[in-house]
Amino acid sequence: MTEYLVLRNARIDGALRHVHITDGMITAIEPASDLDDSRDVPASAATLDLAGRVVRPPFVNAHAHLDKTFWSMPWQPHLPGATIRQCIDRERSIRAAATEPQLPRSLALATRMIEAGVGVIRSHIDVDTLVGLGGVETLVQVREKLAGLVDLQLVAFPQSGIRADPGVADLMDEAMRSGVDVVGGLDPHGIDGDVDGHLDVVFGLAEKYHAPIDIHLHDEGPDGLAEIAQICERTIVSGMQGNVTISHAYALGSATSDAVAPVIARLAEAGICIMTDGPVGMTPPVLRLHAAGVPVISGSDGIRDAWSPYGVPAMAPIATQLAYQSRMYDDADFELVADIVSIHGSRVVGVDGHGLEVGCRGDLNVFDATAVAEIVAESISPTLVLRGGRVVPPGPSSWPPLPVTDLAAVGVAPH
Ligand SMILES: [Zn+2]
Structure with a gap:
């Protein structure tokens, strides 16, 4: 039987609309002023009046590390490191001593992200001579278990360097053959001390597997x-415009305006995101990048892991942080940030059917808010999360019953 859901009086782009979802797909979005009988709605349809609540496409967490998290474990006291190198060494020693499997933790965190309205995740996965492809195997399982609930894109991430950890280049090659989607990189100068050598491997693998690139760049x-300039050069020469992301790019946030x-x-010329x-203190100039035509996306980075004790599965607090650190105060800028943590991310990650348009999947978030800016200013997470036209998890008990997807079916314990 056809599953039909009508969301009445949804606030979309400032106007009230009725959204029709049929068998998991958005089949109509019509002005709320239209006559109610303007469309054949089966008697069996579920209907929910949103009374002007804001409806948005799912959040996109375009930079996560699901393979590292301690989520769902008892609290792990943080052991600080003064440099990136110290943090790498400290994490390696924690991992060498770890005895518990990673899969339940990664699955629990990804599921909590879904409940918080995240529909797309790009997760970097450590690939080095200590963990080998163990993280890749774990995250491929997470992707399979959560198919239909979240689009999970995987990045082969050389956390211990490439030249600095001989054998990683071959492991990354194997990772790409094992179902990983994106070639990662890490501080070619700061960690490997060999910018050309590092980028040779990264761009070589991208060419071999026709895959996008996402490079962590903490070097300031x-x-x-100079590294950013070299990545631009390589991107243009190899015709990879539109397929390269630089993550963090602290140099853009800490150098002078003239130097940047x-x-x-x-x-912009290289089409790099x-x-x-x-x-704090290292956020790239979001408004200047956007004005120049450089796509900006966002993500959680690590959540409760050896790198950081901070982080929550929701993207709304990250939107607030990004706006605050960018000194944004007006609605147009808040709306830009709302797009950065949603549709901009989906374009870069490259998922189909993500958006609030007819023909897109019935994936959307409903917020107890009267404007998109409010979501960003106040870190509002969705009241109701729909995936494929079904609710995950159930919304307020005062609302009428709606089709539900049971997350327990994927083996994740409730909160
Ligand atoms: Zn990262």
């Missing part, structure tokens, strides 16, 4: 800016 100062200007122009989660 002139070295960091030519680099932004080059990024910048991922930032809005770190």
Whole structure:
């Protein structure tokens, strides 16, 4: 039997609409002023009056590390490291001593993200000579278990470097053959001390597997800016415009405005995307990048892992952090950030059917808010999350019953 859901009086782009979802797909979005009988709605249809609540496409977490998290474990006291290298070494020692399987933790965190309205996740997975492809195997299982609930894109991430950890290049090659989607990279200068050698491997694998690239770049100062310029050069020469992301790009957030200007122009020319989660003092200039035509996306980065004790599965707090660190105060800028944590991310990650349009999947978030800006300013997470026209998890008990997807069916314990 056809499953039919009508969301009445949804606030979309500031106007009230009725949204019709048939068998998991959005089949109509009509002005709320239209006569109620303008469309044949079966008597069996479920109907919910949203009374002007804001409806948005799902959040996109375009930078996560699901393979590292301690989520669902008892609290792990954080052991700080002064440098990236120290953090890498500390994490390796924690992992070498770990005895519990990673799958339940990764699955629990991904599921909590879904409940918080995230519909797309790009997760970097450590690939090095200590963990080998163990993280890849775990995340491929998570992707299979959560199919239909979240689009999970996987990145082969050389957390211990490539040249600095001989054998990683071959492991990354194997990871790409094992179902990983994106080639990762990490501080070619700061970690490997060999920018060309590092980028040879990254761009070589991308060409071999026709895969996008996403490079972590923490390096700051002139070295960091020079690396960005080199990545731009490589991207243009290899014809990969539109398929390369630089994550963090702290150099853009910490250098002077004059020093950054030519680099932004080059990024636009190379069609490179910048991922930032809005770190204090190092957030790239979001408005300048956007004005120059450089796509900006966002993500959680690690959540409760060896790198950071902070983080929650929801994307709304990250949107707030990004807006605050970018000194944004007006609605147009808040709406840009709302797009950064949603449709901009989906374009870069490259998922089909993500959006609030007829023909897209019935994946959407309903917020107890009267404007999109309110969601960003107040870190509002959705009241109701729909995936394929079904609710995950059930909404307020005062609302009429709707079709539900049971998350327990994928083996995740309730909160
Ligand atoms: Zn990261």
